[in-house]
Amino acid sequence: MEQRLNLMIIEDHEIIVWALTSIIEKYFPNSNITAVSSFSEGIGRLRDGYNDLIILDIKTPGGGTPKMITDLRQIQSDVKILIHTGLPEEEYAVQYLQQGANGFLSKNAPYETIIEAVRHVLSNRKYISPAIHRIIAENFLAPNETSHKKLNFEVSEREKGVIRLLLKGKWTKEIADELELKQTTISTHKGRIFEKFDVTNPIELYIKIQKVMPELLT
Known part of the structure; x- marks a missing residue:
């Protein structure tokens, strides 16, 4: 139902x-x-x-x-x-x-x-x-097609948890509540994740994760 x-x-x-x-x-x-x-x-x-x-x-x-x-x-x-x-x-x-x-x-x-x-x-x-996916890929991935090979994609289990929630569209407060952590702690994790993956927002992160760590999308 x-x-x-x-x-x-x-x-x-x-x-x-x-x-x-x-x-x-x-x-x-x-x-x-x-x-x-x-x-x-x-x-x-x-x-x-x-x-x-x-x-x-x-x-x-x-x-x-x-x-x-x-x-x-x-x-x-x-x-x-x-x-x-x-x-x-x-x-x-x-x-x-x-x-x-x-x-x-x-x-x-x-x-x-x-x-x-x-x-x-x-x-x-x-x-x-699919059309939007192509648009995002062309905007954010094409100029950096090989750059992901040089980046550090070693992420902790806690960071993996934060990434999964970010990719679900969760806000910092929602992630903090769900993981029972302070918002400042989540903000710190988020900043480190964006730095490691060389992105500035969850959409770029989604595309990059899809390329290099697709298991986090499941």
């Missing part, structure tokens, strides 16, 4: 809202779905109650920048955010994922992909389409 899902759709196109609602209700029949047509209304509704997931069109009136992710998380820090947009992936995906979105889905993708993306995000995994 599918889990109950409290979901908000921030989207100003009625047909898209109808399609998303129909698909989600089919696979999550106990869903509580709220639909709003502007970002400011979404902010207001988020203050009114808890949501497991927000499906966000970044071109909704009142939005349009990666700061939308920060604004939503200031109200509910653990809300999952799946971007669903008609804007080109190659121009927008990386910046929104870097800002903290849990997934990025093109409106040009097949409709069945929506449920795949929702399930990924609700399972604390990043949803990255």
Whole structure:
């Protein structure tokens, strides 16, 4: 039986809202779905109650920048955010994922992909389409194709635990709570991990881990 899902759709196109609602209700029949047509209304509704997931069109009136992710998380820090947009992936995906979105889905993708993306995000995994994967690889790996051979990939068991949680999209506080450590300790581990793998954010780390330590993705 599918889990109950409290979901908000921030989207100003009625047909898209109808399609998303129909698909989600089919696979999550106990869903509580709220639909709003502007970002400011979404902010207001988020203050009114808890949501497991927000499906966000970044071109909704009142939005349009990666700061939308920060604004939503200031109200509910653990809300999952799946971007669903008609804007080109190659121009927008990386910046929104870097800002903290849990997934990025093109409106040009097949409709069945929506449920795949929702399930990924609700399972604390990043949803990255094959197209986005190629974009990230081209942006972050191509200039350093051989550099990973020179780096120190000796990591402790504690660092492996932190890496796995980072790759699930967990925030520093969430990792600290789960591992029963101080946030400062996790921040220190995170800094060392980024230094060892020569990366600056979890997306780059994901791609690098996939190349050199894929066992940490399981």
